[in-house]
Amino acid sequence: MEKTAPLSPTSKGGLTRQRILDSARRCFATHGYERTTIRRVAEEAEIDKSSVMKYFGTKENLFRECVAWDIPIDALTSEGQEESAQRYVSTMLRMWEADPHSPMAVLLRTSMTSELAASMLREHMTRASIDVIERHIDADEARLRAAIFSAIMMGLASGRHIIGLPDLTDADIDRIVEVASPMVATLLHP
Amino acid sequence: MEKTAPLSPTSKGGLTRQRILDSARRCFATHGYERTTIRRVAEEAEIDKSSVMKYFGTKENLFRECVAWDIPIDALTSEGQEESAQRYVSTMLRMWEADPHSPMAVLLRTSMTSELAASMLREHMTRASIDVIERHIDADEARLRAAIFSAIMMGLASGRHIIGLPDLTDADIDRIVEVASPMVATLLHP
Numbered sequence: 001m002e003k004t005a006p007l008s009p010t011s012k013g014g015l016t017r018q019r020i021l022d023s024a025r026r027c028f029a030t031h032g033y034e035r036t037t038i039r040r041v042a043e044e045a046e047i048d049k050s051s052v053m054k055y056f057g058t059k060e061n062l063f064r065e066c067v068a069w070d071i072p073i074d075a076l077t078s079e080g081q082e083e084s085a086q087r088y089v090s091t092m093l094r095m096w097e098a099d100p101h102s103p104m105a106v107l108l109r110t111s112m113t114s115e116l117a118a119s120m121l122r123e124h125m126t127r128a129s130i131d132v133i134e135r136h137i138d139a140d141e142a143r144l145r146a147a148i149f150s151a152i153m154m155g156l157a158s159g160r161h162i163i164g165l166p167d168l169t170d171a172d173i174d175r176i177v178e179v180a181s182p183m184v185a186t187l188l189h190p
Numbered sequence: 191m192e193k194t195a196p197l198s199p200t201s202k203g204g205l206t207r208q209r210i211l212d213s214a215r216r217c218f219a220t221h222g223y224e225r226t227t228i229r230r231v232a233e234e235a236e237i238d239k240s241s242v243m244k245y246f247g248t249k250e251n252l253f254r255e256c257v258a259w260d261i262p263i264d265a266l267t268s269e270g271q272e273e274s275a276q277r278y279v280s281t282m283l284r285m286w287e288a289d290p291h292s293p294m295a296v297l298l299r300t301s302m303t304s305e306l307a308a309s310m311l312r313e314h315m316t317r318a319s320i321d322v323i324e325r326h327i328d329a330d331e332a333r334l335r336a337a338i339f340s341a342i343m344m345g346l347a348s349g350r351h352i353i354g355l356p357d358l359t360d361a362d363i364d365r366i367v368e369v370a371s372p373m374v375a376t377l378l379h380p
Contacts, residue, residue, distance in 0.1 A: 032303060109302055111352075111353060112299055112302035112303065112352065113222060113302065113303055118352075118353060118354070121353055122353055122354060122355055122356070125349075125353070125355060126355065126356065126357070130355070130357055141365065141369050143357055144357060144358075144361055144365060144366070144369050145369055146357070147349070147355055147357035147358050147361075148346065148349075148358070148366065148369060148370055148373075150349065150355070151345045151346050151348065151349025151350070151353075151355060151358060152342035152345045152346060152373075153345065154345045154348065154349060154353075155341045155342045155343065155344045155345015155346065155348065155349075156338065156341050156342060156345065158341065158344065158345065158348070159315075159337070159338075159340065159341025159344060159345075160341070162301075162302065162308075163301060163308060163311055163312055163315070163341075163344075164308070164312060165312055165315060165316065165320070165337055165340070165341060166312070166316065167316070167320055167333055167334060167336070167337035168334075168337050168338070168341060171334055171337075175331065175334060176334065176338065179331050179334050179335055179338060179377070180338055180377070182376055182377075182380060183338075183342075183373050183374075183376045183377040184373075186372055186373045186376040187369070187370070187372075187373040190372060
């Protein structure tokens with residue numbers, strides 16, 4: 001993966017870059033990876049196509065930046081196992097709530113119809129979630145527990161934000177966190 | 191939803207019908223709802239287009255039959271709460287394993303790119319899973335627990351069969367069931 005030079009988010013270039021990323025996330029989330037073109041992103045951002053090329057080079061690079069995200073699992077982990085579980089669930093749901101076109105949401109939506117996106121989601125979930133959570137589990141089958149954790153969190157987020165199950169969309173995040181955390185604690189710290 | 195007359199699965203008509211359904215499931219799972227046409231299904235089944243029309247009428251009807259499935263939750267529920275949890279997880283994973291183009295898999299894949307499919311998945315999960323599981327839960331927040339259960343089972347199945355997380359695809363179903371069941375029991379019977 002080619003890295004583009006970091007820009008201050010408040011410089012002119014940084015603002016343009018952010019505007020392109022925002023438009024691209026909307027486009028990828030709505031139309032999928034295959035049907036999103038650099039032209040479409042440029043139109044949506046009301047920016048010249050050549051600017052998009054200048055900042056991101058290719059559609060694949062643009063997509064990679066759109067779906068880069070970190071879950072601050074280490075920072076969320078505390079001594080208390082119930083508390084950690086609560087923080088994982090709460091942070092994940094609140095991050096998604098705050099931005100329906102978050103990198104995670106875009107990657108999940110596009111991964112159903114694009115093999116490139118699916119392979120990036122696999123890699124990302126493995127590296128950013130399973131590898132990290134595993135280190136915090138002191139039990140048999142730590143890695144499998146970490147993988148199940150990642151998958152069920154994805155299911156919970158999809159149920160609320162992508163499928164839109166009424167019983168999940170209508171519920172307060174606090175209630176979901178309260179009900180789901182003991183389950184997560186049982187999985188990670190049996 | 192219009193009901194087509196039931197046919198014995200071994201009669202000539204029943205066999206043709208089944209052949210059309212099998213092709214249609216493959217088409218919908220691979221190409222999504224929008225890009226699947228009656229013509230494509232007919233070609234894939236090596237059957238005349240008019241036969242597909244005769245048996246199913248419209249693409250929407252054909253899709254509805256393709257994605258109709260029942261999870262035998264009542265039959266899986268036993269006196270033992272751990273045992274019930276184990277049976278739910280095991281049956282769901284084994285059903286999917288046995289048929290990667292099962293109705294559930296087709297509906298989940300297509301729901302990411304089709305609002306019709308997403309609304310059918312919402313209704314189906316609500317009626318076939320949440321409504322039923324709720325009746326077996328004797329705890330506060332029974333309905334929310336049932337909804338979280340449905341969402342996390344979807345996440346587990348997607349992680350293994352759609353995203354293909356290596357840590358889940360490489361694991362024996364028995365191991366997954368063993369690790370995931372106590373978590374499900376904690377959720378449903380706190």
